[in-house]
Amino acid sequence: QKEVEQNSGPLSVPEGAIASLNCTYSDRGSQSFFWYRQYSGKSPELIMFIYSNGDKEDGRFTAQLNKASQYVSLLIRDSQPSDSATYLCAVRRRNNQGGKLIFGQGTELSVKP
């Protein structure tokens, strides 16, 4: 079983729609969860992180965490063509500052004009 699993996609949505990206993780001891965006050939950029069960909103982005189901998701509202990228889910195993991140394979998102 992969430590952090994402559907590789590509996920295609029309401009203005909601894109929903999902991630599951295997280690129940995981405490911190991160979403990064990676454009082709570029480095990962942090979108947001979430620690507690429930929703966390930041602009057009909402992260959702359900620790009981070991599930994290990212919703992108009003998707734009510039959102087309690979979205990486990352998990930190322990609630220690500075701990390593375990990344998923990433989901490729394509937003069609």
Added chain:
Amino acid sequence: EPEVTQTPSHQVTQMGQEVILRCVPISNHLYFYWYRQILGQKVEFLVSFYNNEISEKSEIFDDQFSVERPDGSNFTLKIRSTKLEDSAMYFCASSQTGDGYTFGSGTRLTVV
């Protein structure tokens, strides 16, 4: 906005040669990391560095790898004897608090 700077952007080296990848983390950051990404694969953790010492390293980070913070601003990754399978994009990252860190633009290492 502060950036993590990596040099060079692309390095080509012959198998068996030593390479040093350089990074300048954001100035007030305390936690430093190296990750790598083989083409088409996921981002993998190599090593973390805090308080002038390695705090954690992965199985990938064997005796061929070393890190150094020689002067309080630079953070380097050395690969002593490169192998073909070391070809990858190497990312340096830094964080002030240990949360959600900032990645550099990466060094593409090609071993031939």
